[in-house]
Amino acid sequence: MTVPVEWYVALSAILFSIGALGVLLRRNAIIIFMSVELMLNAANLLFVAFSRYLGDLDGQVLVFFVITVAAAEVAVGLALIVVIFRTKQSINIDEINLMKG
Amino acid sequence: MVLFIILAISAVAAALGMLFSRNAVHSALFLVLNFAIVAALYLTLNAPFIAMVQITVYAGAIIVLFLFVIMLLGAEQLRGVAGDGGVWQRWLAGGLTAVLLISFASILFQGNAITPASAAGVIDTSPAALGLRLFEAYVFPFEVTGVLLLAAIIGVVVLSISKKRGQQ
Amino acid sequence: MNAFALAPLVLGLPILGVLFNGFVGRRFVEADRSVGEKWSGWAASIMALSAFVIVVLLYFSLQANGHHAEIVPMMDWISIPSANFHIPWAMQIDTLSVTMMLVVTGVGSLIHIYAIGYMHGDPNFSRFFTYLNLFLFFMLILVSGNNYLMLFVGWEGVGLCSFLLIGFWFDRTNEKGEAMNANAARKAFVANRVGDLAMILAMSLTFWTFGTLNFEPVFDSAVEMFHSGAMVHFGAFSASLGGVLTAITALFLVGATGKSAQIPLLVWLPDAMAGPTPVSALIHAATMVTSGIYLIVRSNVLFEIVRESHALVLGVISSPDLVALVGALTAVYAGLIAFTQFDIKKVLAYSTVSQLGFMIAAVGMGAYVAGMFHLITHAFFKALLFMGSGSVIHGMEHGHHHISHGHGHDNHHDHFDPQDMRTMGGLRHHMPTTFWTYLVGSLALAGIVPLAGFWSKDEILAHASANSGGINTVVYILLTIAAFCTAFYMARQVKMVFFGEPRHKAAEHAHESPRTMTMPLVILAILAILGGLLNFPHFGAEAEAAHGAETAVVAAGEHAAEVESAGGLNLALEHWLEHSIASFHLTEEGVVEMPHTPTTLQIPVATISSVLAIAAIAIAYFLVYGSRPKTADERDPLQATPIWWMAVLPLNTLYMGYIVPAFNRLAEWAAHTLDWAFWHDFVHDNIIRNIFVGFANFASNVLDAQGVDGIVNGSGSVARWLANQIRRSQTGYARNYALSVFLGTVVLLAYFLFMAR
Structure with missing residues (x-):
């Protein structure tokens, strides 16, 4: 009894959407980062599902790379948040608008 | 099948929990749960290596890092009032997400969205096979990944050091 | 061996002079006035003379290769392949351009040398020669370019130099404090803009019609289209070739009226006399103002096609006839005005306008050779007259300077105009060389028999009377009146300036000019005497035979060389120029019918004009001004008739009382x-x-x-x-x-x- 790949796609889409909503709705920069991780995770799930579905190992290899990049991104991103917090005493992204034109 | 449905529902529930938690620590814990469930799904998809990496890197390393930063900064909850101009943005974000989901749904339930799999049999997805693939076909990207991580490490160090120098 | 490869040097040498005088000449002059002036002036003059020598070589080269036009390319100028628009920077060395170049460099060289003496002591000595050489450069581009755009470059360039040279003493003001010279320069420049606009329109139309601006292709395709009766298409519109060419030639006429000071744009030339006299002689008498005539002669094919196609300007008059009429009217109009002028140079200025009217009338009637003939002889004697007047002014200024010093400061403040003829008189004793050469020039201009002006003017009049009917009859009458006026005002001027007793102390102390000034006068006087030989007509029976032979030959359309040998010196200019004036060949081929200029001396015409000229001189000399010297206070009889004349000379009562x-x-x-x-x-x-x-x-x-x-x-x-x-x-x-x-x-x-x- 195998699960049709469409179901995985649907689950991935839902998780991705939740992640996107998190990025767009939350004001806490750390939670936004977590949401980004969730979106990456949704993408990874799709990679693995199709890897299985198509019988190709490359999908899993790509997931490996994505996880690596995500780890690096989180490290740098959290460092940035720490630095921003030191200067602004806040990680509310609605209070950070240095790039205002 | 049943297992998938249970796992899927709990994954979505964990994700929503992360989304709606007021406390950032709770969010992080919901995210760990979500990652663990996805790891279980990887196992059902015959991807044991990825499942383990998911557990160690995401649940183990990344989330620990998140929690560490949250507690370091004491940023469990945001202080101060919420930013302005949020309402229409929320509606727009919600609307767009709905459009996104409807798009996916319409494709998926049209039935012929994804061509049936060819007779690709079960392939060897053991960590050994994945390792061979990584170090043969993908050796160059793998090395580049190493450089990327190195750059990230140096970047983080520079970010935290330069601030101290600036303060002196 | 031919010298065509040397042709670019004709342009290069004046530019070399410009560079020398423009960059280092001033330092030479400032370092040591007398030596520096020699360097600066002679450098410019030698450039002009060398250019003249090269043009002479070109003349012999053309003789050697059978008068074939030679295109000397220098470089590509404008090339727009998508519009098929190619303008080369090339010189067209043919008999017409060489003729013009000979006049420009020949007369120009003499005027350069003359200016060394005339400009002596001017603080901007080297600037003057810079402009003068620059003028030569542009004038030579004008006459030597092989396309209308190069002609236009020269056209604008000489306009610029004219502006610079008229306003050379731009800081001088009159007694009211107005900067008259600068104003005159601006006036000339602006008046010329009107003509230049017409030129641009004419060129645009030419390019639109023929797709090129090079002379020969334009004329060839015009003839071809005329032959085939093709229509000219402008996008959705189409027009007959005659109509389009009428527009082009009428616009050329407007351009020529600007540059050659014809009605209605003549207003700038009299004011242009504010410039130094060598400038008046070179630019405003001998060369630049004749470029309008050159333009029409160069475009003769277009004018002849218009004449042949009977297309009319605004349905009234064909454009060649309009040219002739404008010229003739200008000739009379300016001749009349010259009567009442007291400024020695203004008389000559109006005279120049009048003589340019003669030339324009000639080329309008189709007498291209006669027009060019008059252009050449006029360049000789009008340059001579201007330089003579400059010599007179120079002498008067020195005389005034002399008496100012003699009498202390008293006279320094009185206004003295060295150009006012009423202050002159009796100068023949003080300035003999100037007097004799001036007399020669005046008689040549008046049209007295053996001198150059007689032959050229007579050829124009003969052409008008031989082709009488229609507009030519009017033109003939107008030109005859103008010829009478010419003799009259010249006699009046000579009388006022050189005869009688001095009417001002300055005139008493005037003295002869230096040799650099008188030598060119003498050379030009000789040319003014001998200039008629350039296109000497046939005489009497022997001539009739030759003429008959020629018509027979022309009818046969071959053996032109035989006629040439039979003609000898006679009609040299016509035989020379007919290689460049394509209408001659086209007439032989029967494409167009260029009006024929009589090749023999027309005794009735010559007699009438000679009698009128002598009568005018006699009236001016003996009747109007009498033998008694006029004083400075006495009124000019041309302004108010003295009553005693009617009593003293009862024979003249009628004349004096009414006419x-x-x-x-x-x-x-x-x-x-x-x-x-x-x-x-x-x-x-x-x-x-x-x-x-x-x-x-x-x-x-x-x-x-x-x-x-x-x-x-x-x-x-x-x-x-x-x-x-x-x-x-x-x-x-x-x-x-x-x-x-x-x-x-x-x-x-x-x-x-x-x-x-």
Whole structure:
């Protein structure tokens, strides 16, 4: 009894959407980062599902790379948040608008 | 099948929990749960290596890092009032997400969205096979990944050091 | 062995002079006046002389290769392949351009040398020679280019040099403190702009019609189209070739009226006399003002086709006839005005306008050779007269200087005009060389038998009378009157300047000019005497035979060489120029019918003009001015008839009582009312100026301030407003950017999923 790949796609889409909503709705920069991780995770799930579905190992290899990049991104991103917090005493992204034109 | 449905529902529930938690620590814990469930799904998809990496890197390393930063900064909850101009943005974000989901749904339930799999049999997805693939076909990207991580490490160090120098 | 490869040097040498005088000449002059002036002046003169020598070599080369036009390419100038627009920078060395170049460099060299003496002591000595050489350069481009655009470059260039040289003493003011010289320069420049606009229009139309501006292809395709009766197509419109060529030639005429000071654009030339006298001699008598005639002669094919196609300007008159009429009217008009002038140079200026009218009338009637003949002889004797007048002015200034020093400071403050003929008189004793050469020039201009002016003027008149009927009869009568006027005002001038007793102390102390000034006078006087030989007509029976033979030969269309040998020296210029004036060949081929100029001396015409000239001189010398020297206070009889004349000379009662006053009034009316009050003051200063100022105000206040500035400022503020609006979208909030990215993602996804299937 195998699960049709469409179901995985649907689950991935839902998780991705939740992640996107998190990025767009939350004001806490750390939670936004977590949401980004969730979106990456949704993408990874799709990679693995199709890897299985198509019988190709490359999908899993790509997931490996994505996880690596995500780890690096989180490290740098959290460092940035720490630095921003030191200067602004806040990680509310609605209070950070240095790039205002 | 049943297992998938249970796992899927709990994954979505964990994700929503992360989304709606007021406390950032709770969010992080919901995210760990979500990652663990996805790891279980990887196992059902015959991807044991990825499942383990998911557990160690995401649940183990990344989330620990998140929690560490949250507690370091004491940023469990945001202080101060919420930013302005949020309402229409929320509606727009919600609307767009709905459009996104409807798009996916319409494709998926049209039935012929994804061509049936060819007779690709079960392939060897053991960590050994994945390792061979990584170090043969993908050796160059793998090395580049190493450089990327190195750059990230140096970047983080520079970010935290330069601030101290600036303060002196 | 031919010298065509040397042709670019003709242009290069004057430029070398410009560079020398423009960059280092001033330092030479400032370092040591007398030596520096020699270097500066002679460098410029030697450049002009060397150019002359090369042109002479070109002349012999043309003789050697059978008078075939030689195109000497120098480089590509404009090349737009998509529009098939190619303008080379090339010289056309043919008999016509060499003739013009000989005049320009020959007379130009003499005037350069003369100017060394005339400009002696001027603080801007080397600047003067820079301009003079620059003028030569542009004039040579004008006459040697092988396309209309090069001609136009020269045309504009000489206009620029004319402006610079008229305003050479731009800091001089008259007693009212007006910068008259600078004003005159501006006037010349602006008046010429009108003609230049017509030139640009004519060139545009030419290019539009024929797809090229090179002389030979334009003329060839014009003849071809005329042959085949093809229509000219301008996009959706089409017009007959005759109509288009009428427009082009009429515009050429407007251009020529500007440069050659014809009605209605003649107003600038008399004012141009504010420039130094060598400039008047070179630019405003011998060379630049004749470029209008050159233009028409160069475009003779177009004019002849128009004449043949009977197309009319505005349905009234064909454009060659219009040319002739404009020339003839100008000749009379300017001749009348010259009567009442007291400024020695103004008389010559109006005389120049009048003689240019002769040439324009000649080329308008199709007498291209006669026009060129008169151009050449006029260059000789008018340059001579201007330089002679310069010599007189020079002498008067020195005389005035002398008495000022003799009498202390008393006379320094009185206004003395060294050009006013009323202060002169009796100068023949003080300035003998100037007097004799001036006399030769005057008689040549008046048309006295053996001198150059007689032959050239007579050829024009003979052409007019031989081709009488229609406009030519009017032209003949007008030109005969103009010839009479010419003799009269020249006799009046010579009488006032050189005869009688000095009327001013300055005239008593005037003395002869230096040799650099008198030598060119002598050379030009010899040329003014012998110039008629250039196109000497046939005489009597022997001539008739030759003429008959020639017509027979022309009818047969071959053996032109035999006629040439039979003709010998006679009609040398015609045989020389007919290689460049394509209408001769086209007449032989029967394409067009160029009016034929009589090749023999027309005894009745010659007699009439000679008698009239002698009569005019006699009237001026013996009757109007009498033998008694006039004093400075005495009124000029041409301005008010003295009553005693009627009593003393009863034979002249009729003449003096009716004709002279009427004539005086006519001349005065022409000079003061028609010319100054009506033409200069009313038409130019009021109508044209007000229309122009009104338009300029409109353009500046409405079009520019509101229209153009409005567009510019408006687009600026729109951009500013838009930028402000867009700026607001850059909130700096990461959320907004993320939302935008997400929006884009969803839209793209939706597009790929639903639209792009």
